[in-house]
Amino acid sequence: MSGIRLAPHDPGWAGAAAEEGRAITHALGGLDVTVHHIGSTSVPGLVAKPILDLLLEADDMTALAVRGGDLAALGYEGLGAYLIPGRLYFRKEDPLGRRTHHLHAFATGSEGARRHLAFRDYLRAHPEVAREYGALKQSLVARTPDPEHYMDGKDPWVKATEAAALHWAGRSG
Numbered sequence: 001m002s003g004i005r006l007a008p009h010d011p012g013w014a015g016a017a018a019e020e021g022r023a024i025t026h027a028l029g030g031l032d033v034t035v036h037h038i039g040s041t042s043v044p045g046l047v048a049k050p051i052l053d054l055l056l057e058a059d060d061m062t063a064l065a066v067r068g069g070d071l072a073a074l075g076y077e078g079l080g081a082y083l084i085p086g087r088l089y090f091r092k093e094d095p096l097g098r099r100t101h102h103l104h105a106f107a108t109g110s111e112g113a114r115r116h117l118a119f120r121d122y123l124r125a126h127p128e129v130a131r132e133y134g135a136l137k138q139s140l141v142a143r144t145p146d147p148e149h150y151m152d153g154k155d156p157w158v159k160a161t162e163a164a165a166l167h168w169a170g171r172s173g
Contacts (some may be wrong), residue, residue: 006137007050017052020101024056027070027073032059034108038116040137043123049132055116056105064088064105075117076103084111086112114169115162122165 021035039053040046058064065088068078075092082089084104092101106112116123123130140153 004049004147006047006141006148008047009043009045010050012043013037013048013050017054020052021054023074024054024071024103026068027057027069028064028073032061032108033057033064033169034131036120038104038120039102043130045127045134046123046130047137051102052101053102053104054112056103057110057113059086059108061086061088061105061107071103076101085157086110091117108131114151115166116166119158119162120128120171122161122168125168132149133161134158 008011010045017037021037024035025033034056034057036050036057038055039051040048041050041052068088068090071078071090076090077092079089081087085159086106088105090101090103091099091107092103094100104112104116123133136154136157137150140150143153144150
């Protein structure tokens with residue numbers, strides 16, 4: 001990707017994520033997994049890169065790692081932990097080479113899974129915070145389309161909001 005492209009929220013993203021989740025669950029038949037739609041595309045009204053982020057919780061990460069070929073059959077490329085210990089990361093592209101999906105796999109109930117789900121749920125429950133996040137993302141893209149600067153620019157806000165989300169989830173869950 002040469003730059004960051006944000007799109008207005010598409011209500012169809014939820015259905016597409018659910019459909020992909022069913023395909024993943026079917027491909028991994030026999031494993032105890034749950035697939036969640038996460039990331040900006042999962043938050044109504046939030047601008048997002050038009051790439052579906054999915055979180056796969058697996059009871060047995062070793063068995064999941066062995067079944068990477070089943071995900072490859074769906075078009076996913078496995079990249080191992082990809083800088084995050086405890087995670088298996090997969091990505092999928094369309095026939096033109098455009099990224100369409102990120103799949104983050106963590107052990108069921110792990111810190112990584114809880115963090116992603118708390119952040120998503122917090123943004124869904126606090127639309128004013130989601131709007132703030134959207135404005136930040138748009139301002140970063142307006143300044144530079146460089147993906148590294150975009151991620152670095154979001155990082156302090158995401159970390160602070162993630163901490164608030166985990167605190168909120170501990171009190172609301």
